[in-house]
Amino acid sequence: MNANELREKTPDQLREELANLKKESFNLRFQQATGQLENASRIREARRAAARVKTILNEKAKSAAE
Numbered sequence: 001m002n003a004n005e006l007r008e009k010t011p012d013q014l015r016e017e018l019a020n021l022k023k024e025s026f027n028l029r030f031q032q033a034t035g036q037l038e039n040a041s042r043i044r045e046a047r048r049a050a051a052r053v054k055t056i057l058n059e060k061a062k063s064a065a066e
Contacts, residue, residue, distance in 0.1 A: 006056045014057050021050040
């Protein structure tokens with residue numbers, strides 16, 4: 001999901017998306033630890049997507065405060 005799509009969402013939707021990404025990241029790390037992970041690059045993608053959501057949330061919070 002790119003940043004433009006994320007900017008169209010509400011803060012509540014972004015928080016829900018962030019929670020889903022954190023769960024996915026946890027599950028991927030768990031799979032890696034047990035040797036079941038097939039696509040190791042997915043860990044990086046999930047981490048970066050979570051960072052992208054956090055950035056958009058911070059932008060929205062900053063603009064709301066002004």
